[in-house]
Each structure stands twice: as C-alpha cells, then as structure tokens.
Amino acid sequence: MTQYPHLLAPLDLGFTTLKNRVLMGSMHTGLEETKDWNRVAAFYAARARGGVALMVTGGMAPNPEGGVFPGAAGLYTDDDIANHRIVTQRVHDAGGKIAMQILHAGRYAYSPGCVAPSAIKSPISPFAPKELDEDGIEKQISDMVTAAVRARQAGYDGVEVMGSEGYFLNQFLVTHTNKRTDRWGGSYENRMRLPVEVVRRVRAAVGPDFIVIYRLSMIDLVPNGSTWAEVVQLARAIEAAGATILNTGIGWHEARIPTIATSVPRRAFAWVTQKLMGAVTIPVITSNRINTPAVAESVLAERCADMVSMARPFLADPDFVAKAQAGKAAEIAPCIACNQACLDHTFGGKLSSCLVNPRACHETELTIIPADTQKAVAVVGAGPAGLSAALTAAERGHAVTIFDKSGELGGQLNMAKQIPGKEEFWGLVDYYSTMVAKAGITLRLGAPATPEMLADFDEIIIATGVAPRDPGIPGQDGPNVLSYIDVLRGKAKVGKTVAIVGAGGIGFDVAGYLVTDDSPTENLPEWLQEWGVGDPEKVRGGLRNEGPQPDAPVRAVTLLQRKSEKLGKRLGKTTGWIHRAGLQMKNVQMIGGVNYEKIDAAGLHISYGDAREKPKVIVADTIVLCAGQVPERSLADVLIAAGRQVHVIGGADVAAELDAKRAIDQGTRLAATI
Incomplete structure (x- = not known):
C-alpha cells in the first residue's frame, strides 16, 4: 500500500497513459545551448529513470525573433531534429515520456529583433519590440506549428505551448500589453484569438495521438491582467481547440510578487488551479512550490488538480x-x-545546476564512481561543505568520520533555518541527518577536533567554516553589541530599536528575523495579504486594490553598509528584489556609504564619505554586527605546519557570505577525486 495513492495513480489520456501524476515542468537549463546533445540526453534520461511520468523540455524557440536570447535553442533544421532525437531516444529507453516546450518570448526576448502585439517595452528587457502586422502574426503561428511538427519528427511524445508567464501568447491576452484595434485586439474574444488559433493549428498538424499541453496563466499578478471569467473562457476555448492537458502558469516575469522563491509558502497557488477544476473536462495541472511527495499528494487528494508539476525538485533529486x-x-x-544555482544562473547566462545537487546538468562531467582504494577519511566540520564531502566519499566506498565541535549536524544551515522565509532549510538539515545515518558515517560531535584525533586518517578534509569579521568599531565590546551568531542562535536579548552593521546576505537575513514575529511563509492567508494577492474571481489579475498589507514590524531596524551602492545590490539575481521589498514593507531604513565612528550607550555613531561628513547617531538599543566573515582555518594551519596534507573547502577556504552553493559543490567535487 503506497503512502501516495493519488500521486502514483496512472492518468489515461485516451491514446496514451501516463504512469503517475507527476510532470517535470519546463526549466531553462542552458544545456541545449551547449550543443552537447549527449549531455542533454543524460540529464533527461536520469529523470526518466527516476520515475517521472512526463517531462517538458526548456523552452525551444519557434524562430529567431521568438528566442529568449540570441542563439536560444530551437528546432530549425534537419540537423536540429536529429540532435533532439538523441534526447528522445534516451528518454524512451529509460522508460519515460518527454514533451518539447514551444516558447515564443515576444517582448521578453532579449534581442533588438523582438516582436509583440504592441510596441510596448518590457521592464525586464532593454529592447522595445516591433508591433506585428497581419503577415507577421501569421508567420509566428506558422512557425509555432512547424516547431510542433518537427518535435513529433524528433520523437517527442508531445509539445507544450507556452501561453503564460507574460510571454508572447500571454501578451496578446491582456490590455496591459495589447493595444491593438484589429481582429487581434480590443474585445477579449479578439485578444484570445491567437493562442486558440495556435493550439487549433498545432492539433491539426500533429494529429490526434500526440500530447498537446497548453500553459495557461491562471493568475497574472500584473496590472490589467486577465479576469477569472476570461481565464475560464480561454481554458474552455483551448480545450475545444484540441489541447490534451492544461498546465498552470503563475504570474508574469515582471510581476512584483514572488511566486517560486523559498519565502513563498508551499503549494501557495494550488487554490487558484482548484477553481478551474470542473470548468473543463481535460486534465488540469497545478504547479509552484510543490516540493515533497506529501505536499503533492495532499494537492491531488483535495482535488486541486489532476496532476502536479514540479520542476526544480528534479534538479535537487532526479x-x-x-x-x-x-x-x-x-x-x-x-x-x-x-x-541560487538554477534561476540565478539562467538569468545570468550560465548553465543551471542545483545548490543541494551539484551534479544537476553536470551528469556527464561530475561522476561519482567507486574509489580504486578505500581510505579512512576525516571530515572536520559538519556544515554543507563537510556534509557533501562526507556523503560523496562514503558513496564511493571510503570509511568516513565527521568531526564537529557542535553537537548537531548542519553548521551554519542551523542559523539559516531560523530566518523567516527560509524554513526549507529545516528539511535540508533533516535530509543530511538521514543520509549520514544511512551511509554509516561515524560521528564525533560535541568537541573540537585535534591533530592527535586525526593522526591515523589517510585523508583529512577541513571544512571548519567561517568566523565573524571584526569590524574594529570603537565600543563594539559594549553590552549593547551582539554578533549575528548570538542573535540567530537565540542566545541574546535584542532591544526594540536595532542598528545592523553590514548589509550583505547575513545583514538582510538578520533584519528580516528581527522585524518578523510569525513567518508568513508558514501562513498562506497572511502571506497573500502581505504581498497583496487577491482572489482572481474578485480582483482582476489577482492584485488586491489596497496593495500589500504586511503585519507591523516587531522592531525598528536600520540596516547600514560602508559601500555607497544600493543596499542588496549583490544579493541573488532573482531574489534580491524580494528581500529588499520585504524589508521595505517592514519599514527597515537602509543607509549606505557610511563610516562607523563608534558605539556607545546612545547607539551607533556614523559619518559619510571619505571626508567623514554629516556625523549623526543611529539611536538603537542594540547594535548587531554582520560585517562579513573570515575563514576559520586554525586547525588546517596547525596540520599543514606539522607536515600533514589537508584539503580545505567551503568557508574555511573562501569566506563569502555563507555560500552554501559553492561549499556543497566544492565538497562534492573534492570527494569525487579522492
């Protein structure tokens, strides 16, 4: 008897059956752009072996003007068909099914040749699009249909027509981006003509025994977005045009509401998809922040959808x-x-991967194979770097012992999990504990490792992490001054007014921790209110008229940095704006370009610029030091001085804002070579 009867039930599509209710949603990994089709095939085949019923590729451009960026992958030639056939054959050999996503970026295309329903520039691209005429629209339809035909020739089991997230077809649907007065604009019947026509002609071209998924924007989260009545009207028209399945899109890329970041509650938008159940007869897929079998099972059991889409969970674990x-x-x-390693990489033009699984998209290059010689390996430090090294070494057959002065696994992940909006880190620490126990790794916790303890090991990996940087502020040893470590470990009382020294990732996290009482990530109604998300049946596009309404901050916080640049500039490319907006909603004051003169009972004394002008006092009960980190490598230095060969990884190697992504990657890659 399975724990997940709804999740693992087959889904009969008439001409084919999906073996369970799990779709691996589309992700732009950058793999197709490498032109290494064996590498692309290895990525998808691994997920097929892992049991997912149906996968959707990253978006394939139907033509150059529709590509997300110049050179974006597509199916243009016979060579392209042959290359894609390598992928589909490997997936089928592994027992899986795969559909190709047809993605036309419209005004989101990062190219001067971009096209759209109207010549309105996107806020996320520097290029103004060309408004299409009648012939231009016909060309886009024809090219999308041709892409679908080529996908079938390449062996795909279906296609997904991308009609959400603010891409080309979505741009025709709303008056926010469609100002046309011809038969492609004006009334909603005219505005929805293009996506319906695309699906109708795709179905006619590929025949009845081919999966056609339409990605429907369920809630736009932009001004002048679709009403719920329009969403339902389009869904029914798309069904009538021949779609096999309706998939869910949530929010446009330019929306100022987070939809898939860690601070978004799990299954945060399943209630939106549930509204469509019964309005159409074809299967409906829900998506966004579904990341465990239990969450997926509950969504299906509650009839929020017929199927769940999970994308990044298959980066983390195929x-x-x-x-x-x-x-x-x-x-x-x-x-x-x-x-950090998926969307931030994608929008930075880099190959995607995964923080918790560095092998994602590197399956052919980062291989974990049994070691030729089994060794006794000591890992000093039970943070992300040490844990990833230990687990990889154990997987390869080495006898591994983990040492840590703390009594628990996780290192500074145990501080990260205390931050409101980072509750997912609890699950990561639990996962590491489970896997360490399964691997039979010996634990020596609760006391610092010494050189004598390490004398008999063949290999020593030092992953001792970081120590707080000393900012050297006169008065920092006063009773009103705390380290971020004291704050996040709950060891110190913090006053009602706080000044935070340092506005890197830790400074932002500490600010969020100090202004928040109950995390809205754990309370969906509160989160929806905080960000101003409303019921699309009541408010157009799902935006509340009153806007965001967060709870009042529990403390008055001022966040400061020495750099004169915008605070948070160096945060994650796709999440930095969320952190800034969240703190601004909590009235956190952000000040850059300061000198820290001294700390006394009145608070933090600062000045500005090289001339140390405009001295003032930031009145605060408590000053929290978040002024960066330095490597903690005292043990490594002692061992090296004694002539021992050691491997230094993670923060002990480079202290850079508690970078778990780099630490886990470094630990995995090192252990793969020992």
Whole structure:
C-alpha cells in the first residue's frame, strides 16, 4: 500500500497513459545551448529513470525573433531534429515520456529583433519590440506549428505551448500589453484569438495521438491582467481547440510578487488551479512550490488538480518519484527554492545546476564512481561543505568520520533555518541527518577536533567554516553589541530599536528575523495579504486594490553598509528584489556609504564619505554586527605546519557570505577525486 495513492495513480489520456501524476515542468537549463546533445540526453534520461511520468523540455524557440536570447535553442533544421532525437531516444529507453516546450518570448526576448502585439517595452528587457502586422502574426503561428511538427519528427511524445508567464501568447491576452484595434485586439474574444488559433493549428498538424499541453496563466499578478471569467473562457476555448492537458502558469516575469522563491509558502497557488477544476473536462495541472511527495499528494487528494508539476525538485533529486514509490521520502534531496544555482544562473547566462545537487546538468562531467582504494577519511566540520564531502566519499566506498565541535549536524544551515522565509532549510538539515545515518558515517560531535584525533586518517578534509569579521568599531565590546551568531542562535536579548552593521546576505537575513514575529511563509492567508494577492474571481489579475498589507514590524531596524551602492545590490539575481521589498514593507531604513565612528550607550555613531561628513547617531538599543566573515582555518594551519596534507573547502577556504552553493559543490567535487 503506497503512502501516495493519488500521486502514483496512472492518468489515461485516451491514446496514451501516463504512469503517475507527476510532470517535470519546463526549466531553462542552458544545456541545449551547449550543443552537447549527449549531455542533454543524460540529464533527461536520469529523470526518466527516476520515475517521472512526463517531462517538458526548456523552452525551444519557434524562430529567431521568438528566442529568449540570441542563439536560444530551437528546432530549425534537419540537423536540429536529429540532435533532439538523441534526447528522445534516451528518454524512451529509460522508460519515460518527454514533451518539447514551444516558447515564443515576444517582448521578453532579449534581442533588438523582438516582436509583440504592441510596441510596448518590457521592464525586464532593454529592447522595445516591433508591433506585428497581419503577415507577421501569421508567420509566428506558422512557425509555432512547424516547431510542433518537427518535435513529433524528433520523437517527442508531445509539445507544450507556452501561453503564460507574460510571454508572447500571454501578451496578446491582456490590455496591459495589447493595444491593438484589429481582429487581434480590443474585445477579449479578439485578444484570445491567437493562442486558440495556435493550439487549433498545432492539433491539426500533429494529429490526434500526440500530447498537446497548453500553459495557461491562471493568475497574472500584473496590472490589467486577465479576469477569472476570461481565464475560464480561454481554458474552455483551448480545450475545444484540441489541447490534451492544461498546465498552470503563475504570474508574469515582471510581476512584483514572488511566486517560486523559498519565502513563498508551499503549494501557495494550488487554490487558484482548484477553481478551474470542473470548468473543463481535460486534465488540469497545478504547479509552484510543490516540493515533497506529501505536499503533492495532499494537492491531488483535495482535488486541486489532476496532476502536479514540479520542476526544480528534479534538479535537487532526479529519483524523486522512485524514492516516493519505495517509501523513502526522507531520502529525497529537497528543493529549498533558493534560486541560487538554477534561476540565478539562467538569468545570468550560465548553465543551471542545483545548490543541494551539484551534479544537476553536470551528469556527464561530475561522476561519482567507486574509489580504486578505500581510505579512512576525516571530515572536520559538519556544515554543507563537510556534509557533501562526507556523503560523496562514503558513496564511493571510503570509511568516513565527521568531526564537529557542535553537537548537531548542519553548521551554519542551523542559523539559516531560523530566518523567516527560509524554513526549507529545516528539511535540508533533516535530509543530511538521514543520509549520514544511512551511509554509516561515524560521528564525533560535541568537541573540537585535534591533530592527535586525526593522526591515523589517510585523508583529512577541513571544512571548519567561517568566523565573524571584526569590524574594529570603537565600543563594539559594549553590552549593547551582539554578533549575528548570538542573535540567530537565540542566545541574546535584542532591544526594540536595532542598528545592523553590514548589509550583505547575513545583514538582510538578520533584519528580516528581527522585524518578523510569525513567518508568513508558514501562513498562506497572511502571506497573500502581505504581498497583496487577491482572489482572481474578485480582483482582476489577482492584485488586491489596497496593495500589500504586511503585519507591523516587531522592531525598528536600520540596516547600514560602508559601500555607497544600493543596499542588496549583490544579493541573488532573482531574489534580491524580494528581500529588499520585504524589508521595505517592514519599514527597515537602509543607509549606505557610511563610516562607523563608534558605539556607545546612545547607539551607533556614523559619518559619510571619505571626508567623514554629516556625523549623526543611529539611536538603537542594540547594535548587531554582520560585517562579513573570515575563514576559520586554525586547525588546517596547525596540520599543514606539522607536515600533514589537508584539503580545505567551503568557508574555511573562501569566506563569502555563507555560500552554501559553492561549499556543497566544492565538497562534492573534492570527494569525487579522492
């Protein structure tokens, strides 16, 4: 008897059956752009072996003007068809099914040749689009249909027509981006003509026995977005045009509401998809922040959808479904929705991967194989770098012992999990504990490692992390001054007015911790209110008329930095704006370009610029030091001085804002070579 009867039930589509209710949603990984089709195939085949019923590729451009960026992958030639056939054959050999997403970016295309319904520039691209004429629209339809035909020739089991997230077809639907007065604009019947026509002609071209998914924007989260009545009207028209499945899109890329970051509650938008259930007869898929089998099962059991889409959870663990089937959910590497190695990489023009699984998109290059010689390996430090090194070394057959002065695994992940909006880190720490126990790794916790303890090991990995940087502010040893470590570990009382020294990632996290009482990430109605998300049946596009309404801050906080640049500039590319907006909603004052003169009972004394002008006092009960980190490598230095060879990784190697992504990657890659 399975724990997940709804999740693992087959889905009969008439001409084919999906073996379970799990879709691996589309992700732009950058793999197709490498032109290494064996590498692309290895990525998808791994997920097929892991048991997912159906996968959707990253968006394939139907033509150059529709590409997300110049050179974006597509199916233009016979060579392209042959290359894609390598992928589909490997997926089929692994027992999976795969659909190709047809994505036309419209005004989101990062190219001077971009096209759109109207010549209105997107806020996320520097290029103004060209308004299409009648012939231009016909060309886009024809090219999308041709892409679908080529997908079938390449062996795909279906296509997904991308009609959400503010891309080309979505741009025709709303008056926010469609100002036309011809038959493609004006009334909603005219504005929805293009997506319906695309689906109708795709179905006619590919025949009845081919999966056609339409990605429907359920809630736009932009001004003048679609009403719910329009969403339902379009869904029914798309069904009538021949779609097999309706998939869910949530929010446009330019929306100022987070939709897939870690601070978004789990299954935050399943209630929107549920509204469509019964309005159409074809299967409906829900998506966004569904990252465990239990969450997916509850969504399906509550009839929020017929199927769930999970994308990034399959970066974190390609065997997600297989482990769920085997009753091993605790062994699933969790997607923590950090965006650091996936979306941040994508929008930075880099190959995607995963913070918790560096092998994602590197399957052919980062291989974990049994070691030729089994060794005794000591890992000093039970943070992310040490844990990833230890688990990889144990997987390869080495006898591993972990040392840590703390009595628990996780290192500074145990501070990260205390931050409101970062509750997913609890699951990551639990996962590491589960996997360390399964691997039979010996634990020596609760006391610092000494050189004598390490004398008999063949290999020593030092992952001792970081120590807080000393900012050297006169008066910083006063009773009103705390380290971020004292604050996040709950060891010190913090006053009602706080000045935070340092506005890097830790400074922002500490500010969020200090102004928040109950985390809205754990309370969906509160989160929806905080960000101003409303019921799309009542408010157009799902935006509340009154806007965001967060709870009042529990403290008055001032966040300061020495750099004169915008605070938070160096935060994650796709999440930095969320952190800034969240603190601004809590009235956090942000001040840059300061000198820290001294601290006394009145608070923090600052001045500005090289001339140390405009001295003032930031009145505060408590000053919290978040002034960066330095490597903690005292043990490594002692061992090296004694002639021992050691490997130094993670923060002990480079102290850079508690960078778990780099630490886990470095630990995995090192252990793969020992």
